[in-house]
Amino acid sequence: MTETPLSVAVIGAGMAGRAHAYGYRQAGSIYDSDFPRIRLAAIADANVPLGEDATRRYGFERTYSDWRQVAEDPEIDAVSIVVGNALHLSIARGLLEAGKHVLCEKPLAGTLEDAQAMVELEREYAGRTDAQGRPLITSVGYTVRRMPALNAIRAKVEGGEFGPVTNFIGTYLCDYSCDERAPMSWRYKGGPGSGALGDLGSHVIDTGELINGPITAVRGAVMDTITKERPLPLGAVVGHQHVEVSDEVEPVENEDFLTFTCSFANGAVGTYTISRVAFGTPNSQTYHLVGPRAQASFDITKPAEFMYDDAQAAADTRGQRRVLINPETPLYANSCAMDAPGIGYNYNDNFAIQARAFLGQVAGVETGLDPCAGFADGLHTLEVIQAIAASAEQGGAEVRLG
Ligand SMILES: NC(=O)c1ccc[n+]([C@@H]2O[C@H](COP(=O)([O-])OP(=O)(O)OC[C@H]3O[C@@H](n4cnc5c(N)ncnc54)[C@H](O)[C@@H]3O)[C@@H](O)[C@H]2O)c1
Numbered sequence: 148m149t150e151t152p153l154s155v156a157v158i159g160a161g162m163a164g165r166a167h168a169y170g171y172r173q174a175g176s177i178y179d180s181d182f183p184r185i186r187l188a189a190i191a192d193a194n195v196p197l198g199e200d201a202t203r204r205y206g207f208e209r210t211y212s213d214w215r216q217v218a219e220d221p222e223i224d225a226v227s228i229v230v231g232n233a234l235h236l237s238i239a240r241g242l243l244e245a246g247k248h249v250l251c252e253k254p255l256a257g258t259l260e261d262a263q264a265m266v267e268l269e270r271e272y273a274g275r276t277d278a279q280g281r282p283l284i285t286s287v288g289y290t291v292r293r294m295p296a297l298n299a300i301r302a303k304v305e306g307g308e309f310g311p312v313t314n315f316i317g318t319y320l321c322d323y324s325c326d327e328r329a330p331m332s333w334r335y336k337g338g339p340g341s342g343a344l345g346d347l348g349s350h351v352i353d354t355g356e357l358i359n360g361p362i363t364a365v366r367g368a369v370m371d372t373i374t375k376e377r378p379l380p381l382g383a384v385v386g387h388q389h390v391e392v393s394d395e396v397e398p399v400e401n402e403d404f405l406t407f408t409c410s411f412a413n414g415a416v417g418t419y420t421i422s423r424v425a426f427g428t429p430n431s432q433t434y435h436l437v438g439p440r441a442q443a444s445f446d447i448t449k450p451a452e453f454m455y456d457d458a459q460a461a462a463d464t465r466g467q468r469r470v471l472i473n474p475e476t477p478l479y480a481n482s483c484a485m486d487a488p489g490i491g492y493n494y495n496d497n498f499a500i501q502a503r504a505f506l507g508q509v510a511g512v513e514t515g516l517d518p519c520a521g522f523a524d525g526l527h528t529l530e531v532i533q534a535i536a537a538s539a540e541q542g543g544a545e546v547r548l549g
Pocket residue numbers: 158159160161162163164191192193194197212213214228229230231232234252253254288289290346384385386387
């Protein structure tokens with residue numbers, strides 16, 4: 148294995164930026180130990196104390212105050228973009244121009260137009276190489292894709308065990324916007340579809356498509372906003388944190404909650420409920436799949452288990468059984484320090500698997516992991532999001548995709 152380390156940087160040290168830093172720190176410690184050495188080069192954040200804190204915590208070498216310094220640093224190979232969605236396009240362009248590999252957070256961009264421009268970039272840079280002659284990677288981070296339990300359910304679906312999936316029920320309920328005094332931030336800016344749908348829906352839409360294939364049509368969409376304006380913060384807002392606010396307010400430009408139904412390529416119908424104003428549910432992502440021969444459910448607050456039922460058990464003891472993920476579960480063996488059944492799994496572990504997959508693509512080494520989604524996949528999610536927003540605009544009318 149090559150001795151030259153892969154030098155990585157993270158742009159954004161907020162809620163998800165820290166998770167990317169953690170992921171890069173762990174990526175060399177999981178699965179096979181034969182992996183290029185990873186140099187934790189830099190973290191960039193406009194909020195310098197926040198960036199310095201992440202740099203120290205995760206053992207990176209230096210802090211930059213501007214993403215352009217990452218682009219200009221000739222020693223850096225691969226970069227995560229983990230800032231507000233409206234900034235993704237300009238940063239991705241700057242990084243690709245500088246010959247860096249890019250892992251961009253979901254949703255790919257703040258608007259469909261920006262996402263289309265990013266796919267243009269992906270096409271423009273396809274076949275171009277970094278300073279070491281490696282083809283440039285343009286990818287999107289769909290972290291939920293890496294959950295072992297969901298991949299176990301996916302394998303059952305692909306193996307035909309459901310015979311087939313008829314209904315897919317996905318929910319993503321959060322409470323981060325319940326408080327109407329929660330400060331204005333980038334999350335409340337952008338048109339219909341860029342609120343709860345873009346922030347939370349992008350995850351659950353992707354999971355539905357991971358398991359059932361592409362969404363072919365959406366219908367019945369309803370979305371609304373209950374808090375129409377929010378106070379401006381008096382300090383930096385990180386993630387969903389509350390800070391002191393001023394008396395000045397700005398309008399909320401996107402939706403707090405929504406619902407829609409859809410059809411998937413495998414014939415399943417999907418029912419989705421998504422909200423950022425769901426009291427008492429800080430981060431509740433659930434999936435329930437049924438078909439004539441099996442059913443499965445998963446709750447992200449219990450990431451190391453899923454419920455499953457099929458006709459294997461005798462009728463007198465049949466019922467949903469709790470499966471603890473174990474080394475037989477896809478992705479789980481060696482994905483974390485203790486991989487024994489019952490030890491557990493953490494959402495943050497997904498970021499290590501994702502970082503490993505991305506850096507494997509960069510280095511051109513086989514990881515056995517699904518490669519990260521590309522910008523074109525990220526654009527597809529934005530197209531689904533736009534179709535849902537259009538359905539809501541048209542009183543729930545069906546909008547077909549592709
Ligand atoms: N995969 C996941 O599970 C997950 C979870 C949360 C957020 N996200 C995604 O991650 C991205 C960031 O979300 P977040 O919640 O971490 O946001 P955040 O607001 O917590 O952090 C964003 C950071 O970017 C910094 N920043 C702003 N402009 C900058 C610039 N020009 N240069 C450098 N830094 C700059 C801010 O100071 C802030 O610290 C979004 O795309 C979001 O959708 C993904």
